[in-house]
Amino acid sequence: MSVQERKERERASRERLILATARELAEQQGWDAVTTRRLAERIEYSQPVLYSHFRGKREIIGAVALEGATEMAAAVRAAAAAADGPHARVSAIARAYLDFAARNPAVYDAMFQLDGGLAFASEDTPEPLKDAFAALLESLGEVAGEGVHPGLFTEVFWAALHGLATLTRARRLPSEDTERRTALLVDRLAVL
Amino acid sequence: MSVQERKERERASRERLILATARELAEQQGWDAVTTRRLAERIEYSQPVLYSHFRGKREIIGAVALEGATEMAAAVRAAAAAADGPHARVSAIARAYLDFAARNPAVYDAMFQLDGGLAFASEDTPEPLKDAFAALLESLGEVAGEGVHPGLFTEVFWAALHGLATLTRARRLPSEDTERRTALLVDRLAVL
DNA sequence: TCCTTTGTCTAGCAGTGCTAGCATCAAGCC
DNA sequence: GGCTTGATGCTAGCACTGCTAGACAAAGGA
Known part of the structure; x- marks a missing residue:
């Protein structure tokens, strides 16, 4: 049970990271610069990870x-x-x-x-x-x-x-x- | 001279066609649907023609x-x-x-x-x-x-x-x- | 008639959002 | 402890975007 909870915490934390990074990138260079590739690179994961959090x-x-x-x-x-x-x-x-x-x-x-x-x-x-x-x-x-x-x-x-x-x-x-x-x-x- | 004038008229007319078509397409399906390919297809010319009229x-x-x-x-x-x-x-x-x-x-x-x-x-x-x-x-x-x-x-x-x-x-x-x-x-x- | 110039097209580049399918690694069971 | 299984993240690729280089044809002038 505890293992699952830890995973959920990590997942939630990664979701916050995605949002914070997207926001930061958008404020820095505009939303056009927020591409899935760039965003994925910044959070140091591959693109498909984004799609496991957001549609x-x-x-x-x-x-x-x-x-x-x-x-x-x-x-x-x-x-x-x-x-x-x-x-x-x-x-x-x-x-x-x-x-x-x-x-x-x-x-x-x-x-x-x-x-x-x-x-x-x-x-x-x-x-x-x-x-x-x-x-x-x-x-x-x-x-x-x-x-x-x-x-x-x-x-x-x-x-x-x-x-x-x-x-x-x-x-x-x-x-x-x-x-x-x-x-x-x-x-x-x-x-x- | 007259030949050149005719060409200029035709060119101007095609430019109006491009704008009217772009506008019509945008009103029908939104600006996202106005791609250079679709626009070119509608005016029955190839894509690069658009770039000889607009940057x-x-x-x-x-x-x-x-x-x-x-x-x-x-x-x-x-x-x-x-x-x-x-x-x-x-x-x-x-x-x-x-x-x-x-x-x-x-x-x-x-x-x-x-x-x-x-x-x-x-x-x-x-x-x-x-x-x-x-x-x-x-x-x-x-x-x-x-x-x-x-x-x-x-x-x-x-x-x-x-x-x-x-x-x-x-x-x-x-x-x-x-x-x-x-x-x-x-x-x-x-x-x- | 030949050559030049002008105009248009085909094909392609780099980049986009998004996804199918494979590898990897950790959790759980015998 | 070793094996199976399932979750997880990856590589590779699709169809699309705006835009452009270079081939090609058609027209005009000599």
Whole structure:
């Protein structure tokens, strides 16, 4: 029994290694550079080993996305908890969101740009994704304004942040004015 | 001289055929299905012919993106011209933008999600892209509100629309409430 | 008519995600 | 302790990708 447990531990540890390596490689050189060959070489195993852990590359991306969702939810909640008052809270959340996207571009891509085979906005949406949305909803719901559904408001706010994050990252928007754009967004959208 | 002119015409016509075919294929089956082999087969030429018109696949995507930008600018201006008053105009623009994205998902991808090798937000940004932004700016500038730079306001509004468009398209947001989300966005962001 | 130039094609390269089938090594049984 | 068995990871290979070198044919000019 103990032997089997040890093997399971080792297997789980190798799975973490795969994910950490994929993530590191993606952050360093982009997801295009994360090929199964390169990934296998970095973890010092052969390619087929990857397929004994994940169905394919897409599932690896999905797993990294879930990791990212958990971290993002934590970052948003931490920012919200450290701020006093609704306005400061919403500002802090917006900054935390954009900051996360800027600091972890590959993870953000995995979550929202690439196909990780994850279900969104449906019943079988994985828990971390639901929770990341919930983290936004907790603080944004209170500034939705009268007669506006908190969920709908959060969706709009989130979409706006997502737009800023992706357009900035893709150099469609110059990154200098990020602060001013964020401030404008918060001031206009949130009802205090 | 006339012979050369005929050849140039034929060449230009074939280039249009390549772009139209690429776009059609992308809209039908997604950009992943637009391989150089398939594209060549559809236009009934061999692969290398594509490379006598474009440097590579990326440049084909870029060319489709420019086409799309021109069309989007026209769609936005048409919507603006058909509406009376600032509020109706902004609403119409938002709907036109999201409608364009929804009706031409592959073209929208070429413009904003994929790498078409185009420069954005810089001096050597191609004219159609600048003009598409200008089309938004023309009508959005007037509702930026006092003390807010029209360009900055347009960027934020655009980013919000972009977020809605991409998240809806990627099924991150359910498509039913698009109208309500758009209305909320317009009502909050635009200063009348 | 011959030669040159232009245009197009066939064939191939290096790389991709993914998999079938073989070797190896450790666990468990007699 | 020696043998069998099953799990585990490997090598080799498939069908595909974007892209290109070099052969070849068709057209134009002398």
